[in-house]
Amino acid sequence: MINCSDPVAERTIVSRGRPKNFCRTDILEKALPVFWQNGFASTSLQLLEQATGVNKSGLYSEFESKDVLYTECIRHYLANGSSSEILNRQPLGWQNIEDFIRAAYCGESAQKGCFTVSSVRDFANIPDEACDMVGKCFSDLEAVILQNVQAETTRMDARPVAELIRIFFFGFCMELGWNTKKATADRKVKNFMQVLYSL
Amino acid sequence: MINCSDPVAERTIVSRGRPKNFCRTDILEKALPVFWQNGFASTSLQLLEQATGVNKSGLYSEFESKDVLYTECIRHYLANGSSSEILNRQPLGWQNIEDFIRAAYCGESAQKGCFTVSSVRDFANIPDEACDMVGKCFSDLEAVILQNVQAETTRMDARPVAELIRIFFFGFCMELGWNTKKATADRKVKNFMQVLYSL
DNA sequence: AAGATATTGAACCGATTGGTTCAATATAAT
DNA sequence: ATTATATTGAACCAATCGGTTCAATATCTT
Numbered sequence A, B: 001m002i003n004c005s006d007p008v009a010e011r012t013i014v015s016r017g018r019p020k021n022f023c024r025t026d027i028l029e030k031a032l033p034v035f036w037q038n039g040f041a042s043t044s045l046q047l048l049e050q051a052t053g054v055n056k057s058g059l060y061s062e063f064e065s066k067d068v069l070y071t072e073c074i075r076h077y078l079a080n081g082s083s084s085e086i087l088n089r090q091p092l093g094w095q096n097i098e099d100f101i102r103a104a105y106c107g108e109s110a111q112k113g114c115f116t117v118s119s120v121r122d123f124a125n126i127p128d129e130a131c132d133m134v135g136k137c138f139s140d141l142e143a144v145i146l147q148n149v150q151a152e153t154t155r156m157d158a159r160p161v162a163e164l165i166r167i168f169f170f171g172f173c174m175e176l177g178w179n180t181k182k183a184t185a186d187r188k189v190k191n192f193m194q195v196l197y198s199l
Numbered sequence C: 001a002a003g004a005t006a007t008t009g010a011a012c013c014g015a016t017t018g019g020t021t022c023a024a025t026a027t028a029a030t
Numbered sequence D: 001a002t003t004a005t006a007t008t009g010a011a012c013c014a015a016t017c018g019g020t021t022c023a024a025t026a027t028c029t030t
Helices: A024-038 A046-053 A056-062 A066-081 A084-088 A094-106 A115-122 A129-151 A156-177 A182-197 B024-037 B045-050 B057-063 B066-082 B086-087 B095-104 B113-121 B128-150 B160-175 B182-197
Strands: none
Touching: A024 A046, A024 A056, A024 A115, A024 B086, A024 B128, A046 A056, A046 A066, A046 B045, A066 A094, A066 A115, A084 A094, A084 A129, A084 B182, A094 A129, A094 A156, A094 A182, A094 B057, A115 A129, A115 A156, A115 B113, A115 B160, A156 A182, A156 B086, A156 B113, A156 B160, A156 B182, A182 B160, B024 B045, B024 B057, B024 B066, B045 B057, B045 B066, B066 B128, B086 B095, B095 B128, B095 B160, B095 B182, B113 B128, B128 B160, B160 B182
16 A cells, blocks of 8 residues: 655665555644644554555654654644745735634644644644644744734834734634634634724 | 531531531532632642542442532632622722622632633633633623623713723633732733723 | 565563452441 | 551553564665
8 A cells, every 4th residue: 555645756866675555744744633632641552554545663763752743743734834934925924924824724634723832732742842832833933923023013012923823823713623614714714803903 | 627617507407427528519619729720620639638638438328420510619619709799889880890800810719810710712612611610690780780881971882981991801710810919900900990991 | 386574473580450359457436 | 455547568460662673575776
C-alpha cells in the first residue's frame, strides 16, 4: 500500500533496497489533526498508528518519542499549515485581517480554529520546545498584525488595536471548537470588522 | 487530621460513629484547581489523592468515577466559583464588565482565567453532562453581559457588542494561562474598555 | 539469485491508568 | 465496653500507557 505522497523525494540518494513507503511529512500531516482534536495527553500511540497508517515500530524509527513527534507537528504546522502568510499580502490593511480570521474556519482543513491556539491548553503537558515555538509564533503574529493596522488610519494607537485583534482571534478560535456553525462565525467576524473600522 | 471546613454541617443527622473528616465540597474545591491546571486526561487519581488529601477509597466512596468528580467540579464552580455574579451588580454598565474581566486575574485564586473557558479544550474527553453545563453557562454569560451593555448608550447594536465582549473574555482567559504578568493584563483590559467606550 | 533496505506484526517491558474490595483502625454515641 | 460509622492503606484487577526489540517479509538494485 502506498500512502505516501512522494517518499522518494525525501531520499537523499537512490539506494537499493525496498523503497520507503511513507515520509516524515506525511506522518506529521496525519498525526497533527489527531493531536489537534484530542490534545496531547489523550492522543495515544494507538490513535497515531491508526491515523498515520504506520506501525508503532515505524513511528519510532522516524521519531524518537511521542514528545518529539508532537514538537515536529507544531514545527510543521508553523512552517506550512498556519494562515499567517495571508497577513503579508499587499496591500496591507483591514482586508488582510479579515481574510486571516476567516481562514480559521473557511480553509479546506477539517479542523477549525488554529492548532497553536488549541495547544495553549496543553502547555502543562507538552515539551518546552513546543511551548517556546508557539510563544514565538504569537509574538510574530502580533507583529505582522500590527503592520496591517499601521497601514490603515485609526484614531487609536495601532499597538493596542493589534493586541485586540490577536486576543479576539484567540477567543474566536476557541469558540470554533465549540460552535462550528459557519453562519455564526461569519456574523462574529463581520461585527468585529465593523468595530475595527470605527477605531 | 482535620482538613474539612465543616463536615458536620453536611450531615443530615447526628449519628454515632466516627465523624466525617472531609466533606464533598472540600474535595471539589481541592480537586478543581488540579483539573484546571492539568486538564482532564492528565489529572490522575494519584494527583487527586495528593491534592485532596483523601484516599482513593475515600474519593470513590464519595464519587462514583473520575468523570463524576469532574462533572461535580464544574457544577460547583458554576454555582460558587465563577465571577459572573459581578455582572448583576447595580447599576448595570461598563464598570461591571470591567470588574468581571479583571476578576479573571485579580481574585484570590491561584488559578488565572476561567475554569469553564479552559475546559473547552477538554470537550473531546469530558462527560457530555459537563459539556452541556459549560455550554449553558456561556449563553447565560452572554445574556447578562448584554443587559449591562444595554444599560449604556452605544451607537452599535448591543447584541454584537455583548458578543464581542464574550469573545474577548475567552481570548483574554486563554492568554492568562500563557502570559500571567498582571501589568500586561491590566493594559489589555484598559485598552479594551477604551474600545468599548467608543462603540 | 544475492544483497540491501524498508516495513510490519508481535512479543515484550515496566509503569501507570481508572476502578474495586476489604480488613484494620480511628472516633464517636450509647 | 459495645456498637456504629468514617477512613485508611494495601492488595488487587484488567487495561492501557509509552517504549523497545527483533524476526519475518516485502521490495528494490545490482
